[in-house]
Amino acid sequence: MFVSVLISLLLFAISGPTPAPEQTLTPPHGDPHCWDHAMTQYAMDVCASKNAHDADAAMNAVYDQLLKRAPNAEARKKLEAAQSAWLAFRKAEIDAKYPADDKQRYGTVFPMCADLDIARLTDERTRELKEMLLTHEGDACGGAYLTGSHYKRSGTP
DSSP states (O other): OHHHHHHHHHHHHHHSOOOOGGGSSSOSOSOTTHHHHOOSHHHHHHHHHHHHHHHHHHHHHHHHHHHHHOSSHHHHHHHHHHHHHHHHHHHHHHHHHSOOSSGGGGOTTHHHHHHHHHHHHHHHHHHHHHHHHTOOTTOTTOTTOSOGGGOOTTSOO
């Protein structure tokens, strides 16, 4: 039976096109070889946890840049509120996907799956924050993060 499963997996692996990196379950974080050597569920849990941790670190780095670039205390306060709300959303999103109070119900893959979802959601938030950070003069919808001199009290650039 083991041999037939192994042959099936081998045929499956060579039968179709390889998905683009953005379509795989492993986000581009942490040790790129972690997943290559993860042969147990525990090892896969560790890799997924590293992915989630690294995604958080990347997001926090961009968020910190935005806080420093905020033109005034009002903008910082609103950015902090938005980030706090997003963190609550991320938790709620994971809770909605895995609603059981007893997470053991989802099996031993739960920690890995939840961390991969956290990394994916966090990567999406990082892209959103980078868009705010990368605004430039002439970007009418860029918001307040161009420079302090472009920010008017009404909130329009």
